[in-house]
């Protein structure tokens with residue numbers, strides 16, 4: 011990575027230090043700016059903005075929430091070319107935000123944060139980067155992304171493979187796939203988008219599956235010109251469509267989050283989709299999930315099942331024993347040989363720890379405290395770590411609606427809190443442990459009744475089966491949870507008299 | 513044998529994998545098969561390989577019904593391991609010149625019936641039915657047959673392959689008997705009645721109609737190869753001995769059913785059993801090939817080639 015500027019040891023103190031320039035980091039900056047807070051520094055480890063959509067440029071990459079809902083409500087885009095836009099187009103939208111809101115001034119590129127520590131005397135957060143740079147802020151926002159670090163599977167012999175290895179979240183566009191013998195490991199959200207594209211060009215494509223996902227039909231279409239014109243001329247009409255999509259997704263919560271008659275209905279829809287697209291009984295059996303719908307992420311696709319049945323493509327459900335020099339050995343005793351292995355194996359999820367050390371009051375370590383599963387107050391603050399805000403913190407994940415809807419609630423909460431800190435001249439705003447405990451008791455009680463906690467293994471759960479990831483309710487409920495800043499739940503420490511608590 | 517720790521067993525299974533390329537299928541020794549052995553061995557191997565393959569399919573059904581995740585994973589491995597046995601046995605057949613390039617041996621009609629049954633009904637069977645029938649098949653057909661084979665065949669590659677196969681089988685049996693005991697553990701009278709009530713299910717009756725003749729057919733194969741059938745019976749009695757060694761094991765009604773059936777099989781004097789079953793073997797042989805539906809696609813997955 012090249013340096014965009016020489017990094018002096020100590021940079022001037024910002025009001026808000028944001029880590030990460032994806033949707034969350036940029037969105038927070040926009041909202042702060044709109045409230046007149048401009049002393050912002052955004053630290054980004056890469057040389058471009060965009061996060062998820064910069065990194066996930068694999069063939070077929072696209073969102074699976076309609077673009078009209080997978081975008082910011084305060085910056086709607088009338089020009090989406092499809093109902094589910096591709097990764098490139100989403101990245102273009104993020105670049106548009108960057109320029110339109112003039113955010114580049116805040117961003118320090120190629121700054122990879124490796125440590126974040128609270129200085130109680132000064133009342134500052136200090137971020138140290140891998141280059142040794144130190145950035146400080148009176149408040150800090152973790153916007154480093156819930157899914158930003160590629161996850162590699164623990165398969166023996168990965169290093170032995172002599173062919174090409176590609177991770178879906180770090181695609182190598184210089185590698186020519188045409189006619190190659192390609193393996194895809196994993197059958198999650200990324201894999202089902204990649205497979206249909208690879209099936210078009212590979213000489214031989216083999217897909218290795220451990221657990222089949224639930225797959226729903228995908229109502230994808232290109233946006234007609236008249237529609238774009240309408241949205242441009244009458245933004246109200248786009249807001250109305252957005253509202254309708256929002257409500258439609260909200261209703262899906264009934265099938266996805268809780269076990270209800272609608273869950274059965276959705277399962278039947280999935281089975282119908284499979285029966286319609288896959289005539290062979292055995293293949294259908296291999297592709298039929300044996301866990302309740304909603305327990306893992308639900309996927310949408312019209313071309314995944316057909317791709318698996320192309321003459322050059324094959325699904326393998328034998329357990330993988332190891333990777334060898336030439337390919338993948340499975341337990342039925344055969345070595346499947348490849349030129350290239352694509353790892354569509356998802357991400358490292360920090361649900362039992364922090365992505366880098368975070369130290370709070372009195373040197374306490376958040377990584378240590380989260381060992382048995384991450385916990386926060388309303389997903390956004392952690393007691394003992396004042397003035398620090400999390401986007402996609404513990405129990406904020408949506409299973410049925412746009413992540414950006416949840417994100418907007420978080421951003422508004424952050425802006426409200428930072429304004430309060432400034433206007434009340436607070437040194438520290440620290441959530442009370444008792445409030446945090448109460449919140450978690452109620453969240454965990456509600457989670458126990460959800461499909462995510464119904465017995466399957468997924469990245470939503472820690473190794474001990476603790477759900478530190480998902481929010482058990484409607485997006486509307488989450489928005490309500492985040493609507494008020496209840497100061498009674500916080501300890502307030504005034505700026506001047508550091509000993510005086512309110 | 514005490515009840516085994518299934519989590520440890522799963523780790524052990526994962527740590528003791530092998531693949532076809534671990535064996536040099538072109539090493540010298542193939543010439544040790546005598547011309548007079550050859551045709552009988554060919555018929556025997558074809559049946560054996562198919563039995564492994566239907567065993568694989570039975571484990572696939574059990575994986576769907578497993579009561580917990582560890583057992584589900586174990587059965588998923590066993591499914592693949594039985595497939596590996598079928599693949600390795602095919603590789604031996606290929607080595608001995610019993611298969612043309614790309615040829616798949618024909619399953620006999622009894623096996624064809626079993627395949628058909630497994631494909632249609634196995635997934636609907638409760639785990640305690642397959643959980644008892646499979647260990648019986650394993651101990652009798654798989655375990656015992658392999659031993660006879662090694663007594664007659666001198667080819668070292670055959671011995672090498674079956675050493676690997678038998679290593680897997682020891683674990684299959686360990687898990688199989690343990691699960692049978694688990695199924696009998698703490699069962700109330702009502703549970704037991706419910707478990708046997710399954711016998712009335714017409715789908716299971718069809719299964720029985722294909723499983724019984726299979727045993728008699730294998731007995732005939734063994735006799736044909738000049739091996740004493742007493743050895744098969746010895747193995748089947750072992751099922752009774754190991755399966756019934758604990759109170760829990762004996763309480764499993766399916767153990768009792770299969771055990772009693774085993775006693776009939778090993779006693780040729782039980783004419784009322786053998787006459788109709790032998791007749792079924794003959795009848796099955798008479799079914800024209802065309803009468804069977806196309807083989808399910810899982811059947812075409814076997815291969816003698818170590819790499820793909």
Ligand SMILES: Cc1cc2nc3c(=O)[nH]c(=O)nc-3n(C[C@H](O)[C@H](O)[C@H](O)COP(=O)(O)OP(=O)(O)OC[C@H]3O[C@@H](n4cnc5c(N)ncnc54)[C@H](O)[C@@H]3O)c2cc1C
Nearest residue numbers: 030032033034055061062073074075123154155158412413
């Ligand atoms: C393939 C894929 C498809 C998805 N599709 C959908 C969808 O259809 N609908 C939906 O709602 N959600 C979807 N998501 C979830 C998606 O992650 C979120 O919607 C959203 O993009 C998250 O934005 P973010 O800003 O929080 O994180 P990111 O976009 O990941 O941005 C985080 C940024 O922080 C930077 N960063 C990370 N660590 C450091 C560090 N230590 N120092 C400095 N910078 C750092 C990263 O480089 C990155 O730029 C998808 C995710 C993936 C991976």
Ligand SMILES: [Fe+2]
Nearest residue numbers: 564594597654
């Ligand atoms: Fe076997």
Ligand SMILES: [Fe+2]
Nearest residue numbers: 650654681684
């Ligand atoms: Fe076996």
